[in-house]
Each structure stands twice: as structure tokens, then as C-alpha cells.
Amino acid sequence: MTLDASTNLATAADTGSAAPASSSAARDKAPSRVSRAAASLRASAILRIAADIRELTAAGRSICNLTVGDFNPREFPAPAELVSGIQEALRAGETNYPPSSGLPELRDAVAAFYGRRLGLELKAENVVIASGARPAIYAAYRTILDPGDVVVYSTPSWNNADYCQIAGATPRPVVCPVGDAFLPTRAALESPVRGARLLVLNSPLNPAGTAFDVDTLRDICQLVVAENATRGANERPLFLLYDQVYWMLTLGDTRHVHPSIVCPDVEPYVITVDAISKAFAATGVRVGWATGPADVMRHMADFLSHVGAWAPRAAQVATAGLLGDDESIDTYHQSMHAAIAARLGAIHSACGDMRAAGLPVGSLPPIATIYGSVQLELDGRLTKDGRPLHGSEDARRYLLQEAGVAIIPFQAFGVPNDGGWFRCSIGAVSLPALQSGLARMRAAIE
Numbered sequence: 001m002t003l004d005a006s007t008n009l010a011t012a013a014d015t016g017s018a019a020p021a022s023s024s025a026a027r028d029k030a031p032s033r034v035s036r037a038a039a040s041l042r043a044s045a046i047l048r049i050a051a052d053i054r055e056l057t058a059a060g061r062s063i064c065n066l067t068v069g070d071f072n073p074r075e076f077p078a079p080a081e082l083v084s085g086i087q088e089a090l091r092a093g094e095t096n097y098p099p100s101s102g103l104p105e106l107r108d109a110v111a112a113f114y115g116r117r118l119g120l121e122l123k124a125e126n127v128v129i130a131s132g133a134r135p136a137i138y139a140a141y142r143t144i145l146d147p148g149d150v151v152v153y154s155t156p157s158w159n160n161a162d163y164c165q166i167a168g169a170t171p172r173p174v175v176c177p178v179g180d181a182f183l184p185t186r187a188a189l190e191s192p193v194r195g196a197r198l199l200v201l202n203s204p205l206n207p208a209g210t211a212f213d214v215d216t217l218r219d220i221c222q223l224v225v226a227e228n229a230t231r232g233a234n235e236r237p238l239f240l241l242y243d244q245v246y247w248m249l250t251l252g253d254t255r256h257v258h259p260s261i262v263c264p265d266v267e268p269y270v271i272t273v274d275a276i277s278k279a280f281a282a283t284g285v286r287v288g289w290a291t292g293p294a295d296v297m298r299h300m301a302d303f304l305s306h307v308g309a310w311a312p313r314a315a316q317v318a319t320a321g322l323l324g325d326d327e328s329i330d331t332y333h334q335s336m337h338a339a340i341a342a343r344l345g346a347i348h349s350a351c352g353d354m355r356a357a358g359l360p361v362g363s364l365p366p367i368a369t370i371y372g373s374v375q376l377e378l379d380g381r382l383t384k385d386g387r388p389l390h391g392s393e394d395a396r397r398y399l400l401q402e403a404g405v406a407i408i409p410f411q412a413f414g415v416p417n418d419g420g421w422f423r424c425s426i427g428a429v430s431l432p433a434l435q436s437g438l439a440r441m442r443a444a445i446e
């Protein structure tokens, strides 16, 4: 991958902060010019890593970039039906403002799609369209939370600390161990959810690539219902924000589970967030949505209308067409799943081989998303020039310099003591480039 390709992907990908890392020093010097919220937004660790990659690529190195939560369209093109649908809609004059809740045909299409694929019973009033999952998440935070309200979320996870910051909410992160697949359990959440206003869950999970099973999710949903039963009529409830942007990217026998299906009593409290971004390798098309109780959706649409975060009208028309076309979706996902499985499988088997050869490497079996979880226990190991490595940030830099392989420590996802776990994203690499990167990584670890 070239510098420019990786740079473009990295700046637009799953980073939490829009500002480049280099601006953070300047920002620190002049906090009085901007609001406290703006001044305290942290430069994303992923952007800092992207800057490192840029530097090396500028010096002529070819980097196997496993950092970006995005797709290289040459490896993972968006569905042809989506692309031609957008072109046709533009030609047909779909160029004006869409309604602030989204085009009626897309809201209907999302409701019908969820009915067919997830068994949910929704109407258009339960759906609000946005320009991707991010504005939907933002609107959910702003709709549910007042400043100071408590948000419970598991770590490692994607960007919840930043959304808390923006909403002025109080974060209550719950660290989840590898033994629980990096996902929360009812036992871990039992005490944190007391008095909280929002519980955020993400499955399949960015960064670990793991997913809830029915029992774990049902237990958590029952906890939400039980917590709400303790609240008086005048108290605001605990809502559950369920981010399922990777749900169509489950592999093999893995089945996605939804709160309202495993525990119907939780439905009045569930806000689901989703998008075409990951499921259809269409991160730049910017169509997402939230579903949930009609009153909450109305308020979220009000927030979005002021931000102007509507999905482009032509993209909405095309997405409505795509979501109604089960055959095209199934055909598309057949090849996309195979391409993901080949790449994540290559990472898992390379790690297995390294482990079998006595190297301090582990990995989780790939079951969903575009992310592989790899553990590198390199603390205290010596580099070629005799320097001992300390911590996963050090290991990350070593692998980048020595092997030209770029990966992200779970530290970047809110776990300070990450045990040497890293996220490897495969959306932007070809299989041969990945295989040669893995071989270089092995040589660097050996």
C-alpha cells in the first residue's frame, strides 16, 4: 500500500478526533480560545500511529497497514448496485434536502430489512437516518444524557470516552478480560449500571472481533430491565445503545444477536445504531441509521436536523434499493465474507505457527468484523541492538520499524494495561501483502 492510500484511509477511518495529531501541541498552548469541550478532545491514538506510518512511507518504506478500520476499494469494493443506484438517483435529480428523519422509502426499507433479517417489528417512525453511524451515536448521547449523567461502557471499545467528552457525560468504563472475549457480562455490569443513564454495547466488537452469544446478551438485557424496575415513575430510565455496525460481517457459524429479540422486555429502552459503512464496504457513502422507540427517534432527528447530518439524498435512495434486494446482498456478502475470512484466517494461523515455534504470540479465532486480535508478549525481549522492549506502544513501534507492519494496541481503545493485545484490521490489505507482512513480523519477533 502506498503512503497516500494509507494516509487517506487513516485520516477518514475509525479515528475519534478530527484534528491531526500535530495540532495537539498548538491546541494545548491556547486553550482559552476555544470551549473546554473542544480543548479537551484528545488527539486520537490512531491518528498518531497514522502519522508514524506516513513518515516511514515518505522515506520510501512499504508498510503493511493493519491500522485503519476502513476498506481499500480495490480489495473490498462497495456493491455495484449501490454505486449505480447513487449515479441513477443523482441523474434523476435527487439533489435537494432529504427530510430530517430520512427518506420515507429508506426508513421503510430499514424497518422491513430488520424484520426479515433480525425478526424485529419496526415501523418507519422507529427509524431515523443519519450520515453514518457516528451522527446517530452522537444524537443518541445528546438525546439521552444531560451533563454529568453516567455512561457505562465496556473496554476495549471504540470512542465512547470521546462521545462522553462531547456530551459532558461521566464515563464509567468497565474493563473486560480476554476470558470474556473482551465483552461485558451481567456480573461485571451489575454494580456500574446502578443510577446510570446509558449503557453502550457493541457487538460484533471493535477492536476485538468478538461477538455476544445469546445467553450473555440476554443476561445483560435482563439487568437493564431489572435496573429500570427499581426506578420511580419520575426517574429517567437506563437506556441501552446497541452499536451493531459489524453485524452483517459474522463468519462461519457465528450468529448475530439483538437485545430486543433475546429479551423482548428491554425493547422500550433499546436504541440500535447501524450503517452501510462496514457491512457494504461503503464508509465514504455516509448512510447510517438508528432504530428504537418513536419518541426517542423524534428527538434524535431534531438534534440531527440542527447538525445537518443527513445522509446524502441520492445515497439514501440507493441504500433503500439495496436493502430491498436480498439476492444481491447475499451474493455480495458471500464474496466479502470469504475475503475477510481468508485474511483473518491468515493472521490467526500465522500466530498459531509462531506460538507452536515457541514465540510469545497468541490470537483469537476470527468470528466477525474485519479485525483480528493478536497478543504479543514482547516485554523485556531485546531488539537487535540489545534494547529491551517495554509495553505495547514500544512493541508497536518496533514492529513498524523492523517489520514494516502497522497494528494498534488495545491501549488505544481505552485499556491502559492491555496485556500485549493488538487490533489488526484487514480491510485495506491484499492477501499477498498481508502474508508477506506476517512473514516479516515473524522474523522481527524471532
Ligand SMILES: Cc1ncc(COP(=O)(O)O)c(C=O)c1O
Pocket: 013, 014, 069, 131, 132, 133, 134, 135, 158, 202, 206, 243, 245, 274, 275, 276, 277, 278, 283, 287, 288
Ligand atoms: C463500532 C463502530 N461504530 C461506529 C463506527 C462509525 O461508523 P460510520 O463510519 O458509519 O460513522 C465505527 C467505525 O469504525 C465503529 O467501529
